[in-house]
Amino acid sequence: MANKRIQYLDLAKGLSIILVVLYHICIHQHDRPYAVKLLPVFLMPLYFFLSGLFFKEYESFGGFLLRKVNKVLIPFAFFYLTTSFVLPNILNLFGFTVAATQSLGISGLWAFITDEKFANNPIWFLWALFLINIYFYVILVLTKHLTSNPTYEAVTLTVVSFAIGFLGVVYFSNHYNLPGFADTAMSALPFFAMGYLSNKYTDIFTSNRWDKYLPVIIVLCFALTFYVGGHSGWMSNRFQLHPILVYVCGITGTMGSIFTAKLLKDLPFITYWGRYSLIILCTHGLLLQVFMPLSRKVDLPKPIMAFIVLGVVMFSYQLIIPLMKKYLPHVTGQKDVIDVSKNVNSK
Numbered sequence: 296m297a298n299k300r301i302q303y304l305d306l307a308k309g310l311s312i313i314l315v316v317l318y319h320i321c322i323h324q325h326d327r328p329y330a331v332k333l334l335p336v337f338l339m340p341l342y343f344f345l346s347g348l349f350f351k352e353y354e355s356f357g358g359f360l361l362r363k364v365n366k367v368l369i370p371f372a373f374f375y376l377t378t379s380f381v382l383p384n385i386l387n388l389f390g391f392t393v394a395a396t397q398s399l400g401i402s403g404l405w406a407f408i409t410d411e412k413f414a415n416n417p418i419w420f421l422w423a424l425f426l427i428n429i430y431f432y433v434i435l436v437l438t439k440h441l442t443s444n445p446t447y448e449a450v451t452l453t454v455v456s457f458a459i460g461f462l463g464v465v466y467f468s469n470h471y472n473l474p475g476f477a478d479t480a481m482s483a484l485p486f487f488a489m490g491y492l493s494n495k496y497t498d499i500f501t502s503n504r505w506d507k508y509l510p511v512i513i514v515l516c517f518a519l520t521f522y523v524g525g526h527s528g529w530m531s532n533r534f535q536l537h538p539i540l541v542y543v544c545g546i547t548g549t550m551g552s553i554f555t556a557k558l559l560k561d562l563p564f565i566t567y568w569g570r571y572s573l574i575i576l577c578t579h580g581l582l583l584q585v586f587m588p589l590s591r592k593v594d595l596p597k598p599i600m601a602f603i604v605l606g607v608v609m610f611s612y613q614l615i616i617p618l619m620k621k622y623l624p625h626v627t628g629q630k631d632v633i634d635v636s637k638n639v640n641s642k
Contacts, residue, residue: 305566370627371422
């Protein structure tokens with residue numbers, strides 16, 4: 296599976312990024328219905344899980360690190376500098392009100408470490424994902440040094456990942472905050488590990504005899520997720536759920552989302568948005584800054600206005616994605632800034 300693109304996984308990401316945008320629209324409206332309020336309990340876990348699905352060690356830590364710099368760290372750095380440092384300072388210079396004052400001045404360069412608050416909040420995910428990749432690489436290498444038995448390896452990875460995850464959810468969520476989203480990365484690590492293990496040791500994402508039960512499985516997954524779910528602040532690493540339920544709801548919601556996409560297989564536009572969900576993640580906040588003030592001038596109920604804005608924002612990406620692919624491929628993960636093969640082969 297790791298050697299070819301699976302269309303329905305792009306669909307899963309597409310459906311999820313739509314819900315992420317809808318969630319942020321509702322935040323702008325100061326009106327989050329109960330179902331919308333529960334979305335984070337599985338949306339971020341889903342993305343960490345999907346990232347773990349395609350995890351590779353590559354030829355060495357150096358090669359691995361360079362690839363993560365290209366695909367994750369450089370996009371984060373670009374969008375952080377442009378949308379959470381340069382833009383707020385320019386707006387402030389011309390007298391516009393800037394909500395994220397942490398981004399102002401030279402100290403704004405380090406706001407994501409010191410305050411964990413900045414203008415373009417959604418990009419926190421990329422930094423946390425970079426940390427998780429490092430965490431998991433170290434754990435996996437150490438595990439393989441301890442055992443070559445696949446069963447022991449799977450058990451060890453599961454136990455260690457969940458131990459670190461519970462430490463993040465239980466201790467660092469309630470007693471102490473680690474800077475730079477290091478604690479959030481700990482809390483989300485089990486979902487990444489489950490993605491890796493699911494790909495390596497199961498065939499649930501390929502066609503199999505259980506597919507005929509997908510509708511029932513999907514209903515059960517989402518019923519459990521929304522019945523016992525509660526507020527989950529992955530960015531802040533704050534949860535209003537029992538730690539066990541954080542992972543139960545995260546996993547059931549993730550499985551429900553993936554199996555829904557597996558059942559649907561492909562949907563026009565949505566699969567496309569999923570394939571380039573990194574671009575949408577990093578830029579939709581800017582579009583909302585433009586469209587939400589305009590939406591308040593229209594006298595329509597908030598739910599109707601939310602879906603109108605959602606449609607306008609998402610279909611804007613039919614133009615934005617091709618433009619960014621053409622003119623900004625190196626900072627959106629489409630092309631490498633660092634020539635990995637050249638750097639690895641020279642060592």
